[in-house]
Amino acid sequence: MSRQPRQAELDALPVREAVPALLRALDAHGTAVLCAPPGTGKTTLVPLVLAGLVGPAAGGPRRKVVVAEPRRIAARAAARRMAWLLGEPVGGSVGFTVRGERVAGPDTVVEVVTTGVLLQRLQRDQELAGVDVVVLDECHERHLDADTVAAFLLDVRETLRPELRLVAASATTDSAGWARVLGGAPVVEAAGVSYPVETVWAPPARPVRPPHGMRVDPAQLAHVASVVRRALAERSGDVLCFLPGVGEIARVAGQLGGVEAEVVQLHGRAPAAVQDAALSLAPGRRVILSTAVAESSLTVPGVRVVVDSGLAREPRVDHARGLGALATVRASRAAGRQRAGRAGREAPGTVYRCWAEAEDGRLPAFPSPEIRLADLAQFSLQAACWGDPDAAGLALLDPPPAGAMAAAREVLVAVGAVSAAGAVTPRGQRMARLGLHPRLARALLDGSAGLGARRAAEIVALLSEEPPREYGDDLAAAWRRARAGADAYGSRWRAEARRLERAAGGGDGAPRAAGGGGAASRAAAGAHSDDAAAGLVAALAFPERVARARGQGTFLMASGTAAEPGEGSGLRGAPWLAVAVADRGPHSASARVRLAAVIDGDTARAAAGHLLRTAEEVRWEDGDLVARTAERLGAIELAVRPLAKPDPVLVRAALLDGLRSEGLGLLRWTEDARTLRARLGFLHRTLGGGWPDVQDDGVLLERADDWLEPELSRARRRADLGRIDAGQALNRLLPWATGEAARLDELAPERIEVPSGSRIRLDYGSGQGNGQPVLAVKLQELFGLARTPEVAGVPVLVHLLSPAGRPAAVTADLASFWQGGYRAVRAELRGRYPKHPWPEDPATAEPTRHTNARLRRRP
Known part of the structure; x- marks a missing residue:
């Protein structure tokens, strides 16, 4: 194919100075870590040189180079940029493949793919036949797919193809860590020529609430919009504003009405035409509101100003409740550097940071690796297909958490993807090839058996990319709206549904009885309505989230978590729900339902059959023992009846619980x-x-x-x-x-005899001091007793009582009391109790429990 490379542009890319060192490193070690600042050409020039399309090897043998990018938008943009540098259209020497789209031909030697596509390719062909070099771009983002691909490629190099070359490339990364993982790979650094970027600290004037869950304080978004307006007034050039998600982009866009600039919304869900337009020069001034997709890989031309909200999104999983969601967090310092660098790609620029300078040092250094935070079911299935179910032999920068791997194994066993020992099944191998989360793969395969591939694929496509919030929380209604709509989401949804329909059409589509699929297929035979079909597929995907109403618009999911649709939702009156999307705030007692479908009890039983249990329950409840036979779907009680002869072992355990x-x-x-x-x-x-x-x-x-x-x-x-x-x-x-x-009676007698002859009960439970037993006795009954009585060698605490039985004095030393304290007691009480003896010398007086009159009558 004839071409005319844009040599001047190629020569101007700063990374070319590091290319010789990179080539030497690859020749010597086969692996290398390339650290190059944004704008140096690491994503575009390096693959062309490695392929022999430009540079010292141009005109010689071609090498097949695969470049892995974390996002579809970056993969398409990188391919277009490289093809432009060669003076060719995309699909010639340079092509790309992303999910649902491939632009490449027989002459393609540099192919840009997403890490997900490369992962699927490795599972089909572990040798990567015909590929000479793999470049893993933007390693610093630590996406799970990228970490997994790197580990698999290292395994391939070690066992199958030692000649396969591997480059880990990034602008800001843990270069020492990646060098270690790549077997002591050399680190090659390229000098940047980015222009200076001035930092303007622009914190809110008043405190804003910190983000939690998916929620961002509206006051924070209003502040970001005001900083964008300030940047437009104070600086020239386009403004690139970083926000955590699509919802925040839409809200800030709504607050920028009337600005003298075009407002462009850039994110992974935006139509390809909008993405392409955002990455092209425009005649007028623009404000580009973007998620993290513009942090790296992409150059947005015309940008001279960055407004950084300081927020990012990370995955969070509650394994105990089976709930996963994105959470809004403070962006790392590395992400802040990447974002700021966008302002200095083409000329000196400015970054407005929407937080105080004093807070900057407290931010995390790097983003949290996804492997530490995410649901690992898909990773676990990939590892099982690779032959390493526990991922123990994979070279990973961070090992997967044991608890998350155990939760993932439970999911995979339930859907029939792996055996109890973790070995992948034929069904699991097919599920892995679908490019879906194992839950959704189960729903596609088992749902197709009863509903047909087309309808199941359409519903699963809705679940694989959550529809916009304006579609509502009713899955069936969202399905109808997607079919009728002509918006960007509807276009992507239709393309993905077609892909899934083709993927579900062949192979072993038989449902697994162990996962409840066989019963689900039979239940689906008569499920012709959209509502029933949507409910079945959602329940197949998330059986732990089938939920039964328990009054006042609240539900209990099979996982044991309470769930509640929003106020005014039509789902609140349903008897059963299949909850597809829910999130639970850190201090919330129940999960908020974001997307669900109405189902009936039979569908719930069919889809979540592996959670169905009938068991004898004997427990302490409401102050007494309860014995019954209960049928439960997970935590949901379906039916109970009294148990006449409960197991004595269970009875004893329940009674002990009551005592506890x-x-x-x-x-x-x-x-x-x-x-x-x-x-x-x-x-x-x-x-x-x-x-x-x-x-x-x-x-x-x-x-x-x-x-x-x-x-x-x-x-x-x-x-x-x-x-x-x-x-x-x-x-x-x-x-x-x-x-x-x-x-016992000798060491701790129940009673003790006092000089009067009375046997007085000792109190061992209400003593003072060091737990001394208490002897409470009328003072007159101890006359003549010089020493304090002892019990087990411990002096008792004597409570001396008045004739009326009221406390008069307390002592643990009677001898001292007779000599001192007695005089005060005698002076106070003798007038009040004149009929009782009050001798001047109690140590020699006769003890008595009687009055003076009775003493005189004694012979």
């Missing part, structure tokens, strides 16, 4: 039992040894076998617990084996 929740007060505690417990507690504290700890309910419940049997095993309800004599049961814990139990 309500305490040992459920047993019969007589006064003697409470006293025994206090006496034993005193001996445990004082002597230790074999005397048991009986004061702590938890300790006693742990030893239930030692003291509550056989009464506990005979109990069947709360009332039976109340008939268990706690004191008699506690006797079983005494140290009988050592013989110490026989000394």
